[in-house]
Amino acid sequence: MSRFEYAPAPESRAIVDIKSSYGLFINGAFVEATDGKPFKTVSPASEEVLAEVSEAGPADVDKAVKAARKAHEKVWGPMPGRDRAKYLFRIARLIQERARELAVLESLDNGKPIRESRDVDVPLVAAHFFYYAGWADKLEYAGAGPDPQPWGVAGQVIPWNFPLLMLAWKIAPALAAGNTVVLKPAETTPLTALAFAEICQQADLPPGVVNIITGAGRTGENLVTHEGVDKVAFTGSTAVGRAIAKAVAGTDKKVTLELGGKAANIVFEDAPIDQTIEGIVNGIFFNQGHVCCAGSRLLVQESVYDEVLARLKRRMGTLRIGDPLDKNTDIGAINSPEQLARIRELSQVGEDEGAERWSPECELPSQGYWFPPTVFTGVSQAHRIAREEIFGPVLSVLTFRTPAEAVEKANNTPFGLSAGVWTEKGSRILWMANQLRAGVVWANTFNRFDPASPFGGYKESGYGREGGRHGLEAYLAH
Amino acid sequence: MVWRPTLPTREPGRLDVRKTYKLYVGGAFPRSESGRSYVVTNAKGKFLANASQASRKDARDAVVAARKAFGGWSTRTAYNRGQVLYRIAEVMEGRHDQFSAEVAAAEGLSISKARSLVDASIDRWVWYAGWADKLAQVVGSSNPVAGPYFDFSLPEATGVVALLAPQDDSLLGLTSVIAPAIVSGNTAVVVTSFERPVPAITLGEVMATSDVPGGVVNILTGSASEIGPWLASHLDVNAIDLCGIEDPDEARELEAAAAENLKRVRRPAEEDWFASPGLSRLTQYLETKTVWHPIGV
Numbered sequence: 029m030s031r032f033e034y035a036p037a038p039e040s041r042a043i044v045d046i047k048s049s050y051g052l053f054i055n056g057a058f059v060e061a062t063d064g065k066p067f068k069t070v071s072p073a074s075e076e077v078l079a080e081v082s083e084a085g086p087a088d089v090d091k092a093v094k095a096a097r098k099a100h101e102k103v104w105g106p107m108p109g110r111d112r113a114k115y116l117f118r119i120a121r122l123i124q125e126r127a128r129e130l131a132v133l134e135s136l137d138n139g140k141p142i143r144e145s146r147d148v149d150v151p152l153v154a155a156h157f158f159y160y161a162g163w164a165d166k167l168e169y170a171g172a173g174p175d176p177q178p179w180g181v182a183g184q185v186i187p188w189n190f191p192l193l194m195l196a197w198k199i200a201p202a203l204a205a206g207n208t209v210v211l212k213p214a215e216t217t218p219l220t221a222l223a224f225a226e227i228c229q230q231a232d233l234p235p236g237v238v239n240i241i242t243g244a245g246r247t248g249e250n251l252v253t254h255e256g257v258d259k260v261a262f263t264g265s266t267a268v269g270r271a272i273a274k275a276v277a278g279t280d281k282k283v284t285l286e287l288g289g290k291a292a293n294i295v296f297e298d299a300p301i302d303q304t305i306e307g308i309v310n311g312i313f314f315n316q317g318h319v320c321c322a323g324s325r326l327l328v329q330e331s332v333y334d335e336v337l338a339r340l341k342r343r344m345g346t347l348r349i350g351d352p353l354d355k356n357t358d359i360g361a362i363n364s365p366e367q368l369a370r371i372r373e374l375s376q377v378g379e380d381e382g383a384e385r386w387s388p389e390c391e392l393p394s395q396g397y398w399f400p401p402t403v404f405t406g407v408s409q410a411h412r413i414a415r416e417e418i419f420g421p422v423l424s425v426l427t428f429r430t431p432a433e434a435v436e437k438a439n440n441t442p443f444g445l446s447a448g449v450w451t452e453k454g455s456r457i458l459w460m461a462n463q464l465r466a467g468v469v470w471a472n473t474f475n476r477f478d479p480a481s482p483f484g485g486y487k488e489s490g491y492g493r494e495g496g497r498h499g500l501e502a503y504l505a506h
Numbered sequence: 507m508v509w510r511p512t513l514p515t516r517e518p519g520r521l522d523v524r525k526t527y528k529l530y531v532g533g534a535f536p537r538s539e540s541g542r543s544y545v546v547t548n549a550k551g552k553f554l555a556n557a558s559q560a561s562r563k564d565a566r567d568a569v570v571a572a573r574k575a576f577g578g579w580s581t582r583t584a585y586n587r588g589q590v591l592y593r594i595a596e597v598m599e600g601r602h603d604q605f606s607a608e609v610a611a612a613e614g615l616s617i618s619k620a621r622s623l624v625d626a627s628i629d630r631w632v633w634y635a636g637w638a639d640k641l642a643q644v645v646g647s648s649n650p651v652a653g654p655y656f657d658f659s660l661p662e663a664t665g666v667v668a669l670l671a672p673q674d675d676s677l678l679g680l681t682s683v684i685a686p687a688i689v690s691g692n693t694a695v696v697v698t699s700f701e702r703p704v705p706a707i708t709l710g711e712v713m714a715t716s717d718v719p720g721g722v723v724n725i726l727t728g729s730a731s732e733i734g735p736w737l738a739s740h741l742d743v744n745a746i747d748l749c750g751i752e753d754p755d756e757a758r759e760l761e762a763a764a765a766e767n768l769k770r771v772r773r774p775a776e777e778d779w780f781a782s783p784g785l786s787r788l789t790q791y792l793e794t795k796t797v798w799h800p801i802g803v
Binding site for chain 1: 645755761771793796798
């Protein structure tokens, strides 16, 4: 049977207006970096240089923290919660108004499909600001005592996989609680954070309440170790999270860390097969697998292994890889050459260690950074591809016979961020949910996020929660 | 008023039977594998006991025992854990005189002051016991997500918790660090006050006779400075309370070592053990688990 071919359906990028260069957003205005160097941000799908941004040096970090301190003490801290709420509602509305622009900008800078940035990232960003806006004048009900107080200045460092969404997860609860923030977006995806700075200006947010400083690891290090920062929030790799936890040891800084994962996605023999296949695909190929909670270890009950694998491969064959701005694209570009090299290296290790590698036939664009959706079978628990976070569209498949074995294998990892369970049996879902040592358990679904739903890890996946009342607590002294 | 017999004064010339002071690990009372002991005196310097001086190996054994006990303890019903904690209070009440004498000797207090500390310690166990089956209702949530999903969040025990108990407060402080850790299902490795370990040793005997499963609480007498680093860097320990570390540099080093496997760290702070404890020590050793399921027909 011949298949219908898709015509290209590109989203227009005319909606975005990218400047050739950006300064740092400190104290309500874009300013030149005083002691940093400019660096380029490129579109990973085309390697086109999108803009030049400034690397914030130590003096810039200091300036931003001082601006945040002043804004906290003079304006944002004393402001009635009702008014902080209104500012956050304004921001939420502005995000909705500029939703398409932000989605296009995100896909350009990050490489993720427009379908995801438009339907997942940006709507969730607006939802987060709406959710936490409503908390700002109800803090005494947040569970942190009758007179909860903000910590002060929050230093926040976020990753490149969901640039604007991670910004929202960090800034919305911090501001609602009465903190001011200095946020550093990832080196490779600064543009939507800088667009957010403009949104803060449009909202007439008082200067210094939100400061956005761009840069790489050194800038982040300077920020989290700055003595004027009271609260550190980081999302990213476990290695960097560990370094931050070491760096703040012995200080009074409060820390929340949302780190890596190696989630088990567990398929029982009675699972609804069509939904399960979609869930597996969504679990590992959503956002090119650049997801800390990705379902990267598929555990399939032996009795249905052949059927699940056959259907999974057939489904993978229909995934469309290419232009992130094409509305039909399922899998976009890998965010950076460094990440691509990491995915290639670990995939090679997978082969070298004896696992069997398979990808559907697909043509990859000649420009940009690309990796095909890949599945490894014959994977054992000792294989590096079953233990280490690959952070790419690479799925490792293992099998099990009994529920107890599934639990044993699922929990056999230093991580504990998320897990998935697929079965029609309700009692088994609840039993599995109890047994799995992970902060989020998706049963008969995967990769769902909501501002009202606490998210965060066990063990080496970090500590603290984002989302919901729990996420607010991280920004309140108690 | 419950009737209690009035006991006659003990025979003045009787030679008393003294106790060997040992560790409490995995529900048993071993000596330190190192063979070491150290002299414990009362506040005036008079000999009280040769306490076992726990070693790195004892600490590791205690972690193994705590890990082994974790699965069973954390999956008991909250109702059951609450009853076990209440049982600890009951058994302590029966040893009130012994605890009072030991606290008075350890801390150099009058017997009446010591009695009030023992009262407060027993009451604290009762207070925490009641939390067992209320925590999930207070810190858990049902999450109104924007879609057809049933979504809820529940607290769960973090795992094996290392508790470096306060150096000064030999029973109330000790109780106040152990009870909030274990009531939610964690298991604990406790390093006692170095100079005032006797009430902790007796508390171990209470644990052993209160239906607390072996391994849930493991008590090591000895130096927190010596054993602390091994617990802080131990990869099968999930959280650590640095309460008993008085030197800030030492606390910083332990916190840095604990970062290796992202332990949840409670930094040392000024404590008023008589004050109402609040929730912070309870929630310190809790994880939040969020579960999603679609709603449909």
